[in-house]
Amino acid sequence: xxxxxxxxxEKTDYIGASSNLxxxxxxxxxxxxxxxxxxxxxxxxxxxxIGPSRLHVKLARRLAEDGxxxxxxxxxxxxxxxxxxxxxxxxxxxVTEVQDVMDTLTGRYGSQRFIVFGLCSGADVGFEAAVxxxxxxxxxxxxxxxxxTPKARWIHYKRHYGPQLIKPSAWLRFMKNRVQEIGxxxxxxxxxxxxxxxxxxxxxxxxxxxxxxxSKLVKRDAKMLSIFSGTKAFGIYAYxxxxxxxxxxxxxxxxxxxxxxxxTTHLFTDLEHQASLARVLQAWLVKxxxxxx
Amino acid sequence: MNIFFFGDSDAPLFxxxxxxxxxxxxxxxxxxxxxxxxxxxxxxxRALRQLATMLARAGYPVLRFDYSNxxxxxxxxxxxxxxxxxQDVVTASQELKEISGAQRITLIGLRLGANLAAxxxxxxxxxxxxxxxxxxxxGRQHMExxxxxxxxxxxxQEFAQRLxxxxxxxxxxxxxxxxxxxxxxxxxxxxxxxxxTRADAEQILILVGSQAENYAALQQxxxxxxxxxxxxxxxxxxxxxxxxxxxxSQLLPQPMIQGILSWxx
Numbered sequence: 001x002x003x004x005x006x007x008x009x010e011k012t013d014y015i016g017a018s019s020n021l022x023x024x025x026x027x028x029x030x031x032x033x034x035x036x037x038x039x040x041x042x043x044x045x046x047x048x049x050i051g052p053s054r055l056h057v058k059l060a061r062r063l064a065e066d067g068x069x070x071x072x073x074x075x076x077x078x079x080x081x082x083x084x085x086x087x088x089x090x091x092x093x094x095v096t097e098v099q100d101v102m103d104t105l106t107g108r109y110g111s112q113r114f115i116v117f118g119l120c121s122g123a124d125v126g127f128e129a130a131v132x133x134x135x136x137x138x139x140x141x142x143x144x145x146x147x148x149t150p151k152a153r154w155i156h157y158k159r160h161y162g163p164q165l166i167k168p169s170a171w172l173r174f175m176k177n178r179v180q181e182i183g184x185x186x187x188x189x190x191x192x193x194x195x196x197x198x199x200x201x202x203x204x205x206x207x208x209x210x211x212x213x214x215s216k217l218v219k220r221d222a223k224m225l226s227i228f229s230g231t232k233a234f235g236i237y238a239y240x241x242x243x244x245x246x247x248x249x250x251x252x253x254x255x256x257x258x259x260x261x262x263x264t265t266h267l268f269t270d271l272e273h274q275a276s277l278a279r280v281l282q283a284w285l286v287k288x289x290x291x292x293x
Numbered sequence: 294m295n296i297f298f299f300g301d302s303d304a305p306l307f308x309x310x311x312x313x314x315x316x317x318x319x320x321x322x323x324x325x326x327x328x329x330x331x332x333x334x335x336x337x338x339r340a341l342r343q344l345a346t347m348l349a350r351a352g353y354p355v356l357r358f359d360y361s362n363x364x365x366x367x368x369x370x371x372x373x374x375x376x377x378x379x380q381d382v383v384t385a386s387q388e389l390k391e392i393s394g395a396q397r398i399t400l401i402g403l404r405l406g407a408n409l410a411a412x413x414x415x416x417x418x419x420x421x422x423x424x425x426x427x428x429x430x431x432g433r434q435h436m437e438x439x440x441x442x443x444x445x446x447x448x449x450q451e452f453a454q455r456l457x458x459x460x461x462x463x464x465x466x467x468x469x470x471x472x473x474x475x476x477x478x479x480x481x482x483x484x485x486x487x488x489x490t491r492a493d494a495e496q497i498l499i500l501v502g503s504q505a506e507n508y509a510a511l512q513q514x515x516x517x518x519x520x521x522x523x524x525x526x527x528x529x530x531x532x533x534x535x536x537x538x539x540x541x542s543q544l545l546p547q548p549m550i551q552g553i554l555s556w557x558x
Contacts, residue, residue, distance in 0.1 A: 010365075012296040012307070022296050024307075024365050047541040048338050050364050053470025057365060080296055080309055080342065120540075194531060196339050196543035230448040233539060263449035266539045270447060271467035272455075 008064035015073070016100040020082030023073035023101065024049065026064035027109075034110035037137055037290050039063055040101055041072035042094075042122035044267075046198045048079030052119065052267035053274065059117070062278060066291055069109055073101055075125075077199065090200040091128060098129040102136075113137040115290060120266065121200050130222060131213040138290060139217070140225045140281065143234065143266055145204045147246040152238035159238075204234065207246070215250055223288040224256040227277065231266035257284055294346075299358075299388045306381060307365035308358040310392060311345045317352030322421050323395025324348055324355045324557075325385050327406035327413075330363060330378075331439075332469035332537050337403060339543045344401070344550050351558060354393035358385045360409075370472040371465050375409065375480040382413035390419075397421035400494075401553065404534055405429050408484050411492035423494035424553055427534060430507040432484030438535050443468045446537045469537040486511045497523045498556050500549060502530025526552055 009027045014020055032038075041056040043049065049072040050057045060070035075094050076084035084093055098116065105111040115138035116126035123141035130136040217224065228237040237243075240260040244252055259280055264273040285291040294312070298305035313319060326341050328334050345355040360378040362368035386398040399422040402410030407428035414420050429435045440460075444453045446469070459466045463475045473481075489511060497515055501508045504527055516523045528548050 010298070010305075010367075012298060012365075014296070022309075045541045046339065046543050047335055050335075052335065052541055053332075054364070054370065055470070079338065080294065194544060194546055196545040231539060265446060265448055267470060267541060269443070269467065269470035269537070270449060270452060271465075271470075271472055273449075274470070 008061055010061075014082075015104040016076075016097055018076075018082065018085055020076060020085075021073045021097055021101065022049065022080035023071055024060075025105075026060045026070040026072075028064050028067045028069060030067070032069045032109045032111070033067065034112055036068055037113040037115045038069040038071065038102075038105050038109065038111040039115045039117060040098060041070065042098070042116060042118035042125050043075050043078050044119040044122045045200075046078055046196060049074045053269055055119070055268060055274065055277075056117075058274070059278065059281065062282075063285075066282070066285075068115075068285075068291065069105065069111060071101055071105060073097075091125065094125040094200075095129045095132050098125065099133055102133070106135075115140060115285075119143060119268075121198070121202055124200075124202065127210075127213060131216050134220060136222065138223045138225070138285075138288065140227075140284075142227050142268070142277075143229055143231060144226050145210055146228065146235065146237055146243055147204070147207050147210075148235060149242055149245045151245065152236055152242050155238040156236045202234065211247060211249065214247060214252065218250055218252065218255050222255065223284075223290075224252075225259075225281065225284045226256060227259045227261060227280065229264040229266050229268070230262045233266060257287075300381075300384045304361060304367045306358055306361065306367070306384065308356055308385065308388065309342075309345070310389075311349035311355040311357070313352045313354050313393075314350045317350070320352045320354075321396040322353060322399055323386075323389040323393050323397070324353045324399045324401060325382065325389055325410075326355065326357045327382055327400055327402035327410040328357070328359075329404035329406050329534070330360065330373075331471040331473075333404055333534055334363065335541065336534070336544050340545050340550060341403065343545070344553060347550065347554050348557065351554065353399075353557070354389060354395055356385055356389040356392075371474055373474070373477050375405075375477065378409050379413045379416070382409055383416045386413070386417050399423070399557070402426060402428070405481065405484070408488055411489045414493045415491050417493075420494050422496045422498070422557070423492060424498045424500065424556070425489070425492075425511075426500045426549065426553070427502055428489070428499070428511065429481070429484045430486050430489075430505075430511050432482045435484070435535070436478060436482045439468050442535055442537050446539065486514050490514055495522075498553070499523065499525045500552060501525075501527050502534075502546075502549070503527065524556065526556070528552055 011025045013023050015023050056072045064070050074081035114136050117140040118126035119142035123144040130139045243258050268274050295310045299308050300306040348355050359366040360381045362373035397419045400410035401424040403426040407425040465472050465474050512525045
């Protein structure tokens with residue numbers, strides 16, 4: 001995905017209300033068109049603005065080549081940005097900072113609409129920012145919040161536990177692993193002092209919160225692309241339509257595209273999966289009129 | 294701190310310059326930090342920023358930067374090479390001298406960045422000190438470890454097979470999300486203690502996290518026939534630099550950062 005002849009122009013800057021958000025702006029080679037949305041890439045956890053697997057750099061340069069102004073920046077306290085000022089907690093500050101970046105891009109380049117792209121916590125911030133701000137016309141989320149369905153539970157148990165329930169060796173292995181996990185507890189605590197802990201702890205909110213947000217986005221015709229990897233770190237996403245099935249109250253399909261990359265890791269570490277992601281993203285942008293055909 | 298692009302305008306490098314604290318006596322020695330690469334670079338970004346910040350508070354002008362084809366610098370990962378990265382270290386050193394007025398350059402290199410720093414040190418006029426922080430002294434073992442860690446972290450059951458096929462046919466492979474060409478693989482695999490033999494500096498610190506045999510060999514090789522003072526420090530470090538974890542954690546080895554700062558002062 002990376003090996004694209006790049007003609008876009010990149011600039012560095014510190015932007016935002018406190019001028020402390022380290023930002024790289026990728027400009028299209030033929031100039032910025034205010035009619036087209038600008039794309040904001042949001043931090044994934046505490047990984048700085050280049051993104052896991054340098055994903056944000058690769059995608060921003062590709063999209064800029066296609067004609068979209070792109071900005072990848074670090075939220076306060078992450079990467080090369082300054083420390084957060086004031087007393088706001090992470091999510092509130094992050095949404096405000098997204099709005100600050102949008103304000104700057106509007107002022108400098110005339111951008112009126114925006115697309116936010118986020119993985120993991122970046123997906124969470126993107127969702128909350130989109131709900132808070134009508135300027136966000138598109139939301140791309142990798143591993144966003146999701147909820148189980150009866151079908152998901154059935155698929156999961158059948159796939160992973162069904163054949164094992166009748167094997168004594170599987171039960172012995174299970175018990176041995178449990179004992180080892182308990183023993184590991186104190187060793188894990190020793191390792192913690194060598195790691196930087198993220199401030200934002202990802203907890204899936206009550207379903208009603210996400211339902212309200214989705215309703216708001218659908219009502220103003222915002223477009224969404226949600227991609228679920230094969231990670232089980234946040235629960236079990238078992239089949240492609242699970243997200244739609246979890247929200248039967250609203251007709252999401254006209255506004256949301258969902259993809260399930262079951263073999264993909266949370267950080268899209270396989271180059272072929274990155275290429276697939278780029279294709280899906282490009283198709284979604286064209287389908288929703290953000291990019292010309 | 295200022296972020297900016299520098300170097301060749303057709304292939305710019307990204308840099309982050311930490312101005313020395315105004316309250317400190319200005320030092321004539323500037324520090325260029327040579328990061329690791331790939332997912333190790335992602336995991337240690339915060340640690341190197343913290344090191345740079347602390348050095349700047351102590352009065353040193355400091356430049357962190359991304360090598361060509363990595364981070365925010367220009368170029369695709371597929372075209373990366375260590376020989377180009379060595380030149381980038383030299384370019385960064387020249388840039389730091391120009392923007393800060395520093396008369397000598399100290400290089401602090403972490404992991405493969407230590408190897409690059411050692412090889413670049415021979416090409417830098419007015420080279421000051423050299424810090425080799427957990428250098429890669431067995432490139433073949435390092436590559437093997439990276440490949441195994443990559444395979445272990447993937448969900449796709451065909452990944453290992455695809456990877457082996459690409460290795461055998463000399464194609465570009467992905468390691469923890471970063472493309473690595475056959476040429477770069479060979480450059481990394483060829484790293485050993487002999488790469489450090491001609492490292493040129495007034496003083497050298499080797500800082501490691503374990504008492505591995507190869508580090509002792511590195512120390513002996515650097516001390517042999519060299520007027521420079523070579524210090525060796527081991528801070529037992531439980532975490533694994535190369536391990537790839539799913540949630541993108543950041544390593545922040547505070548005792549090691551403090552150790553470098555103390556040695557510098």
